[in-house]
Amino acid sequence: MGPDRIPADWPLRDYSEFVHCGEIVWHTQRIGAGPVVLLLHGTGASTHSMAGLATLLSRQFTCLLIDLPGQGFTPVLRERKHLLSAMSSAVAELCDQLDLAPDYVIGHSAGAAVGIRMSLDTPVAPKGILSINGALLPFGAFIEPLMIKAARGLSQSSRFVHFLARRGTGKAYVRRALRDTGATISEPMIKRYSQLICQPEHIEGTLRMMGGWELGKLATDLAQVTTPVHLIGSAKDHIVPATRAHRATRDIPGSTAVTLGNAGHLIHEADPQRIFDEFMHFLDRLN
Numbered sequence: 001m002g003p004d005r006i007p008a009d010w011p012l013r014d015y016s017e018f019v020h021c022g023e024i025v026w027h028t029q030r031i032g033a034g035p036v037v038l039l040l041h042g043t044g045a046s047t048h049s050m051a052g053l054a055t056l057l058s059r060q061f062t063c064l065l066i067d068l069p070g071q072g073f074t075p076v077l078r079e080r081k082h083l084l085s086a087m088s089s090a091v092a093e094l095c096d097q098l099d100l101a102p103d104y105v106i107g108h109s110a111g112a113a114v115g116i117r118m119s120l121d122t123p124v125a126p127k128g129i130l131s132i133n134g135a136l137l138p139f140g141a142f143i144e145p146l147m148i149k150a151a152r153g154l155s156q157s158s159r160f161v162h163f164l165a166r167r168g169t170g171k172a173y174v175r176r177a178l179r180d181t182g183a184t185i186s187e188p189m190i191k192r193y194s195q196l197i198c199q200p201e202h203i204e205g206t207l208r209m210m211g212g213w214e215l216g217k218l219a220t221d222l223a224q225v226t227t228p229v230h231l232i233g234s235a236k237d238h239i240v241p242a243t244r245a246h247r248a249t250r251d252i253p254g255s256t257a258v259t260l261g262n263a264g265h266l267i268h269e270a271d272p273q274r275i276f277d278e279f280m281h282f283l284d285r286l287n
Helices: 048-057 084-098 110-121 143-155 158-167 171-179 187-197 200-211 215-224 242-248 272-286
Strands: 016-021 024-032 036-040 062-066 104-108 128-132 229-234 256-260
Touching (some): 128 272, 171 187, 229 242, 229 272, 242 256
Parallel strands (some): 036 062, 104 128, 128 229
Antiparallel strands (some): 016 024
């Protein structure tokens, strides 16, 4: 485990640092100066997903980017450590060890769930949370338990994990998978995800993360959120429909939502300026 695992052209590689906290050796990146913004990627991604946004934010903020357990260059953990509640607590412990209490949290998809769960369960008390296509609500009373069970089972199948990793070496497969999310894709984006998906550890970590997604419990707890939350939905998102952002405002007290037109699931990668602008508008309303 170390910087030698990270490709030479990885976004913000010069800021990469491995931090041992508890049982986890985290891949982290820190850039900029000012109030602390914690950026949390979604399932199947890594720090690269937030690099463009962090670069914009770093002119005014200290940005902390991390690879969640089993993703990117942070290793896979025991199965229970991939539960949403456990992962959120581990992120809080990392922030405490780094002495970087987040003033704000920006989370994409599953990363938004981690940020909100963390605000509920730990001493971390950000002034605001920005959810980008946040996966905060269950996908269905019957579908979700089946998805979780399947993901947990497949994560334990070395044959299946290595099969997906071999498929990840084909850029046509990655291009199709990204396009299916509704994302506007680019060649650099395809390259980054290809570099991740060809790693069996990343596949296993992604499946374990999916298998630990306690969204039913999170949904019942959303009414207890006291942190201001702004939810971004994307009109062309095929993974987390924009209607879910607006639906979540019924459950999160005082929350607001907006739908971005001509935007897909990975809008923060495709056009980080739009997310930066939305974040700054959110801060203006908070102040």
